[in-house]
Amino acid sequence: MIITSTTPSPQALTMLKALQDAVSKNLEKKQKLGQYVVTWENGHPVTKGADAPQRPS
Template identity: 60%
Template sequence: MNITTSTPSPQAQAMLKALQQAVTESLERKRKLGQYAVMWQDGRPIRVEGDANNVKE
C-alpha cells in the first residue's frame, strides 16, 4: 500500500466524496430495512444490526 502526504487532486477529492456519500446512503438504507452490516472497529469486524422493527410509519 502506498501512503502519500500530498493533497489529493480536485478529481480525487470529488471521487472520494462520491464514494463516501454512496456508502453512507447504502448503510442508512440497510439500517432502515433492518439488515445488518459488518464494519471494522478497533481492528476487529463487528456486526451492526438494523432497526426495521423500530421504524414508525
Template identity: 55%
Template sequence: MSTRTMNSPSPEGQEQLDALRQAVGKVLDKKRRLGQYAVTWQDGKPVVQGEDAPGADDDAR
C-alpha cells in the same frame, strides 16, 4: 513533480472519494431502515452492527 502528500488526494481523487462516501452513507442508512445488519471497520477491526447481526442474540442465551 507533484508536491502532494499521501494524505491529500488530487481534486479528481477527492471528488471520487466524496462520491464513494455518499454512496456508502446511503447504503448504510437503507440497511438501518430495513433492519439489516452492516459490517464496518472500526479501530482496525471489522464490526458487525444491527439487530439481526450474526451473534447479536448470543447474550440472551
C-alpha cells in the same frame, strides 16, 4: 496501505466524495430495512444492528 502527505487532486476529491455518499446511502438504506452491517474496527470485523449475528464464545 500507502499513506502520502500530498494534497489529493480535485478529481480524487470528487471520487472520494462520491464513494462516501454511496456508502452513507447504503448504510442508511440497510438501517431502514432493519438489516445489519459489518464494519472493521480495531483490526476485527464488527457486526452492528438488531439482527446482527452474535460472535461465538
